[in-house]
Amino acid sequence: MNAWIDIAALNDIPRQGARVVKTRLGCVAIFRTGEDQVFALDDSCPHKNGALSEGIVHGASVTCPLHSWVISLETGLALGADEGQVATHQVRVEQGRILLDATRLAAKAVA
Amino acid sequence: MTRKLVVIGAGMASGQMLESLTGIAPDAYDITLFGAEPRGNYNRIMLSPVLAGEKSYDEIVTHDAAWYRDQGITCRFGEPVVKIDRSQKHIVSAAGVTPYDKLVIATGSASFIIPVSGNDLPGVIGFRDMDDVEQMLAAARKPGGKAVIIGGGLLGLEAAAALNGQGMEVTVLHLMGNLMERQLDPAAGYLLQKELESRGITVICKAFTKAILGKEHVDAVLLEDGTILGADLVVMAAGIRPETRVATDAGLHVERGIVVDDAMQTSDPDILAVGECVEHNETVYGLVAPLFDMAKVLAQSLIDEPAAFVAPAVSTKLKVTGVDLFSVGDFAEGEGREDIVFRDPARGIYKRIILRDDKIIGVVMYGDTSDSSWFFAKLKAGEDIGDIRDTLIFGPAFQGGAQADPLAAVAALPLDAEICGCNGVCKGSIVTAISDGATDLAAIKAVTKASASCGNCSGLVEQVLASTLGDGFVVPAESPMCGCTTLTHEDVRRIIKSQALKTMPAVMQECGWSSLCGCASCRPALNFYLIAEWPLDYADDAQSRFVNERNHANIQKDGTFSVLPRMWGGMTTPDELRAIADAADKYNVPAVKVTGGQRIDLLGVKKEDLPDIWADLNEAGMVSGHAYSKGLRTVKTCVGTDFCRFGTQDSTGLGVKLEKILWGSWTPHKVKLGVSGCPRNCAEATCKDIGIICVDSGFEVSVAGAAGMELKQTEALAKVATEQEAIDVTVAFVQLYRENARYLHRAYKWVAKVGLDWVKARVVDDPEQRAALCARFELSQSVYRQDPWAAESTPEFKEKKWAPLTDLTLEAAE
Ligand code: SRM
Numbered sequence: 001m002n003a004w005i006d007i008a009a010l011n012d013i014p015r016q017g018a019r020v021v022k023t024r025l026g027c028v029a030i031f032r033t034g035e036d037q038v039f040a041l042d043d044s045c046p047h048k049n050g051a052l053s054e055g056i057v058h059g060a061s062v063t064c065p066l067h068s069w070v071i072s073l074e075t076g077l078a079l080g081a082d083e084g085q086v087a088t089h090q091v092r093v094e095q096g097r098i099l100l101d102a103t104r105l106a107a108k109a110v111a
Numbered sequence: 112m113t114r115k116l117v118v119i120g121a122g123m124a125s126g127q128m129l130e131s132l133t134g135i136a137p138d139a140y141d142i143t144l145f146g147a148e149p150r151g152n153y154n155r156i157m158l159s160p161v162l163a164g165e166k167s168y169d170e171i172v173t174h175d176a177a178w179y180r181d182q183g184i185t186c187r188f189g190e191p192v193v194k195i196d197r198s199q200k201h202i203v204s205a206a207g208v209t210p211y212d213k214l215v216i217a218t219g220s221a222s223f224i225i226p227v228s229g230n231d232l233p234g235v236i237g238f239r240d241m242d243d244v245e246q247m248l249a250a251a252r253k254p255g256g257k258a259v260i261i262g263g264g265l266l267g268l269e270a271a272a273a274l275n276g277q278g279m280e281v282t283v284l285h286l287m288g289n290l291m292e293r294q295l296d297p298a299a300g301y302l303l304q305k306e307l308e309s310r311g312i313t314v315i316c317k318a319f320t321k322a323i324l325g326k327e328h329v330d331a332v333l334l335e336d337g338t339i340l341g342a343d344l345v346v347m348a349a350g351i352r353p354e355t356r357v358a359t360d361a362g363l364h365v366e367r368g369i370v371v372d373d374a375m376q377t378s379d380p381d382i383l384a385v386g387e388c389v390e391h392n393e394t395v396y397g398l399v400a401p402l403f404d405m406a407k408v409l410a411q412s413l414i415d416e417p418a419a420f421v422a423p424a425v426s427t428k429l430k431v432t433g434v435d436l437f438s439v440g441d442f443a444e445g446e447g448r449e450d451i452v453f454r455d456p457a458r459g460i461y462k463r464i465i466l467r468d469d470k471i472i473g474v475v476m477y478g479d480t481s482d483s484s485w486f487f488a489k490l491k492a493g494e495d496i497g498d499i500r501d502t503l504i505f506g507p508a509f510q511g512g513a514q515a516d517p518l519a520a521v522a523a524l525p526l527d528a529e530i531c532g533c534n535g536v537c538k539g540s541i542v543t544a545i546s547d548g549a550t551d552l553a554a555i556k557a558v559t560k561a562s563a564s565c566g567n568c569s570g571l572v573e574q575v576l577a578s579t580l581g582d583g584f585v586v587p588a589e590s591p592m593c594g595c596t597t598l599t600h601e602d603v604r605r606i607i608k609s610q611a612l613k614t615m616p617a618v619m620q621e622c623g624w625s626s627l628c629g630c631a632s633c634r635p636a637l638n639f640y641l642i643a644e645w646p647l648d649y650a651d652d653a654q655s656r657f658v659n660e661r662n663h664a665n666i667q668k669d670g671t672f673s674v675l676p677r678m679w680g681g682m683t684t685p686d687e688l689r690a691i692a693d694a695a696d697k698y699n700v701p702a703v704k705v706t707g708g709q710r711i712d713l714l715g716v717k718k719e720d721l722p723d724i725w726a727d728l729n730e731a732g733m734v735s736g737h738a739y740s741k742g743l744r745t746v747k748t749c750v751g752t753d754f755c756r757f758g759t760q761d762s763t764g765l766g767v768k769l770e771k772i773l774w775g776s777w778t779p780h781k782v783k784l785g786v787s788g789c790p791r792n793c794a795e796a797t798c799k800d801i802g803i804i805c806v807d808s809g810f811e812v813s814v815a816g817a818a819g820m821e822l823k824q825t826e827a828l829a830k831v832a833t834e835q836e837a838i839d840v841t842v843a844f845v846q847l848y849r850e851n852a853r854y855l856h857r858a859y860k861w862v863a864k865v866g867l868d869w870v871k872a873r874v875v876d877d878p879e880q881r882a883a884l885c886a887r888f889e890l891s892q893s894v895y896r897q898d899p900w901a902a903e904s905t906p907e908f909k910e911k912k913w914a915p916l917t918d919l920t921l922e923a924a925e
Pocket residue numbers: 665666667673675704705706707708709710712738744745783817818819820821857
C-alpha cells in the first residue's frame with residue numbers, strides 16, 4: 001500500500017534541478033527534469049555519499065557534484081563504468097502538486 | 112409519439128452527433144437545435160485559414176440550411192439557452208420554454224480571458240467563433256494596425272500568423288519559456304519561434320501581462336517588467352474554459368467540465384453531453400478527434416445501443432502555411448523513457464521520438480513531417496520497434512534493407528548537392544579538392560572555403576572526406592566538445608557568434624546536438640559561451656552550473672559548504688575580522704583558515720545557513736570572494752610603497768583597483784592575479800594567470816603562469832609606464848581570454864595554443880583593439896559585477912532555494 005504525502009508544488013523545484021525533503025532517515029532528493037518528470041532518490045551518492053540534489057540534472061540522470069558519477073534518476077543505478085545503486089522512492093505529480101510515497105521511509109523507520 | 116430531443120449548441124461535436132444519429136436512426140427523435148451563434152455548424156478549425164484570407168466562410172460551412180431541413184431538424188440559431196429545468200424537463204430560451212425527453216449539452220468552450228484590468232475594453236477579444244474573426248479582420252483593415260496576441264499556443268500562433276499575413280504588426284506574448292510548450296519541446300519551440308520571427312512577428316516569452324491600457328478602446332498592453340506595447344487589437348488566446356454554466360445552474364455534476372460516463376451520460380440520465388464542455392475520466396479535450404468519437408458514442412446512447420468512449424491518442428499540427436510541425440503523445444510524463452533525436456541544422460529539421468519498452472509513446476517533429484503518419488500509426492498500434500530501433504528515426508524510406516550508415520547517405524549525394532550553405536560549396540568542389548590533395552578539414556577549408564564561415568557543415572565536410580578517401584581519412588585530432596556533438600568547442604563558439612544564437616536550445620538545434628538537452632559536460636560550457644558572447648541578452652542558467660557556482664560557496668566532502676568573503680587585494684580591517692569572527696561563532700563554523708590566496712575561509716557551513724551568514728558578512732561590507740567560480744579569484748598583493756623600503760609603486764593600491772574592476776566576471780577557468788611592488792616578488796606574481804611586477808620606470812605585466820597541476824613561470828606581455836595602462840592591458844587580456852579560450856582551459860593553456868604573439872598583437876600593439884576589448888569587458892560587467900550573496904540572501908530566495916522543500920522529521924515521529 002502506498003502512503004502518499006503531499007510535499008510541495010511542482011514549481012517549487014526549478015526545471016533541471018532538485019530540492020530535498022528532510023526525513024528522520026536522512027534527506028530525500030526530489031528531482032524535476034527539463035520536461036517535468038519528477039523522481040525521488042535518497043540524497044546520497046553510492047560512491048561517497050555526495051548530495052545528489054546538488055548535481056547537474058541532464059535528461060533523466062544526475063551527475064554527482066563530488067566526483068561526477070552519473071546516476072539514473074529512474075533506477076538509482078550508477079551509469080557507465082561505475083557500479084552502485086541508490087534507493088528510489090515512488091513519487092507522482094497530480095494537479096501541479098508532488099506526492100511522495102512514504103511507505104519505504106516508514107518501513108525503514110520500523111526496521 | 113416520437114421522443115423530443117433538444118440539443119444545446121450547434122458546434123462541431125453536436126454536428127457530428129446529429130450526423131451519426133440521423134444516419135443510424137433518422138426517425139428516432141423530433142430534434143430541436145439551439146445555437147447561440149446566429150448561424151449553423153461550420154468547421155471551427157478552419158477559422159484560422161479564414162482569418163488568413165485563404166478560405167471564405169462559405170467554404171467552411173459543414174451543415175447548411177438545406178441539410179437541417181432534409182433531416183427535419185428545427186433550428187433555433189441566435190437563441191442561447193439560458194436555463195435547464197430538470198423537474199419540468201424543459202429548457203428556457205428568449206422565446207420561452209421547449210420541452211425535452213432527452214437533452215444533449217454541447218456548449219463547447221469559451222476563450223479564457225486573463226484577469227487583468229482593462230480586459231473588458233473594446234478591441235480585446237477571444238478567438239473562438241466567426242464573430243471574433245470578423246472583428247479581427249476589421250481591425251486588420253486599418254493600415255499600420257498593431258495586434259498583441261496573449262498566448263503562444265496553437266490558437267495564438269495561428270491568429271498571429273494570419274494577422275501578420277493581413278498586414279498587422281503582431282506581437283505574441285507567451286508566459287512560458289518556449290512556444291506551444293504543451294506540444295513542443297524547447298528545440299522545436301525554438302525553430303518555430305525563429306520561423307515566426309523571420310516573418311516579422313515579435314515573440315516575447317516569459318511575458319507576464321500586467322494590464323491592458325486604454326480609455327474608450329484598447330491602446331496598449333503593459334507587462335510586469337514595465338514594457339508597454341502599443342495595440343489596436345488584443346487577442347486572448349491564453350486557453351479555453353469549458354462552457355458549463357447552464358449545466359452548473361441545473362445542478363448537474365460539474366468539475367472542470369460536465370462530468371460524463373463512458374456512454375456520455377451526465378449525472379442526470381436524461382441529459383447527455385458531448386464536446387469540449389465535458390470531462391471524461393478527469394480529462395477535458397480541446398481537439399476535435401476525440402470529440403468526434405464521443406459524438407458517435409452519444410448517438411448510439413440516444414438509441415439505447417451500448418457504446419463506450421475510449422480516449423484516443425491525439426496529434427497536433429499547426430495550421431500556419433509554411434510551418435511543418437507535428438506533435439503527438441505525452442512527452443512530459445511517464446517513466447522509463449528513451450529519446451531518439453535527429454537534427455539537421457542546415458535544413459531546420461528536428462525530429463524526436465520518445466520510446467518506452469521499445470514502443471513509441473510520443474513524437475515531435477519540426478521542419479519535415481512527411482513521416483509523421485508512419486510514426487503515429489506505430490504509436491497507436493503500440494508496435495514493438497525493437498528490431499528497427501537504430502534506424503527508426505530515418506523513417507520508412509530507410510527501413511527494409513537500406514543502409515542506416517550516415518556515410519552511405521553522404522556517399523549517395525549527387526555532386527551538385529550543396530554542402531556549405533554560407534559559401535555555396537557543393538560536394539563536387541570538395542571531391543575535386545580532395546583528389547587534388549586536400550585530405551583534412553583545414554585543407555578543404557583553405558581551398559574551397561567550405562565550413563570557413565559558420566562552421567555548421569564541418570561534420571558534413573568530414574563525412575565527404577571519409578566517404579571519398581575511405582581508410583585514407585584520419586579522424587581529426589581535435590576531439591568534439593562532448594558526446595552530444597561532433598563539433599569542437601571552437602566550432603561551437605564560432606557558430607554561436609556567427610548565427611547570433613542566444614539560447615541553449617538554439618545552440619543545440621543549430622549545432623545538431625544528438626542529445627535532447629545536453630549533458631553535464633556541455634551545459635556548463637555552453638552557459639559560459641553564451642554569457643561571454645551575449646552578456647545583455649542571454650539569461651544565465653543556474654541549472655547548468657556546477658554546484659559551487661550555483662550555490663556561491665564550495666561544497667565539502669560532507670555536503671557542507673565553505674564561505675570565503677573577498678578581502679580586496681588581501682587588505683582587511685579590524686571590523687571585517689570581527690565580523691568574520693562573529694559569523695564563525697554564530698553559525699558554529701567548525702574551521703577558520705587563512706587561505707593561500709590572502710583571505711579567510713569559513714569551512715563547514717550548513718546549506719540552510721548560507722543566506723544568513725552571507726547577510727551578516729554583507730552587513731559588514733564584505734561580498735563573495737567567488738572562491739567557487741570560474742571567474743576572478745584573488746589578486747594577491749604585497750605591501751608596496753606604503754610600507755616597504757624597496758617598494759617602487761603602490762602595488763597594494765593597484766591590486767585593490769584590479770580586483771574591484773575584475774570581480775564578478777565569468778571566465779573560461781579561474782583567474783588569479785598577483786601584484787608585487789618590486790622584483791623581489793613577495794606576492795608570487797610570476798606564477799599567476801596575470802602577474803604584475805612594479806619597477807621604478809613602471810609596470811611589467813606578464814601572463815600565463817601556473818602553480819597548480821603544472822608549474823610555469825609567466826611570460827612577459829608588456830612593459831608600460833602608467834598604472835592606467837597596466838590596468839587596461841590586464842583587462843583587455845582577460846576579455847580576450849573570455850572571448851577565445853575553451854571552457855576549462857586556464858590562461859596558460861590557451862596562450863600556448865594561440866601563441867603569445869597573437870595575444871600581444873591585440874592587447875598591446877593595437878590600442879584600438881585594446882580599447883574595444885576593455886569596452887566589451889565593461890559592458891559585460893554592467894550585468895555581472897554584482898554580489899551573488901546579496902542577491903540571494905533575500906527572504907524570497909531563502910524560502911525558494913536554500914530551505915528544504917518540506918521537513919518530514921516531525922511527521923515520521925508520529
Ligand atoms: C582554500 C584554498 C586552499 C587553502 O586553504 O589555502 C584552495 C582550496 C581549493 N582549491 Fe585551490 N585553493 C586555494 C588556493 C590555490 C592556489 C594558490 C593560490 O591561489 O595562490 C593554487 C595554485 C595556483 C593556481 O591556481 O594555479 C590552487 C590550485 C588549485 C587547483 C589546480 C588548478 C590548475 O589549473 O592546475 C584546483 C583544481 C581546479 O581548479 O580544477 C584547486 C581546487 C581547489 C578546491 C576548490 C577543490 C574543489 O573543487 O573542491 C579547494 C576547495 C576547498 C574547500 O573545501 O573549499 N586549487 N589553489 C585556497 C583558496 C585561495 C583563495 O583565497 O581563494
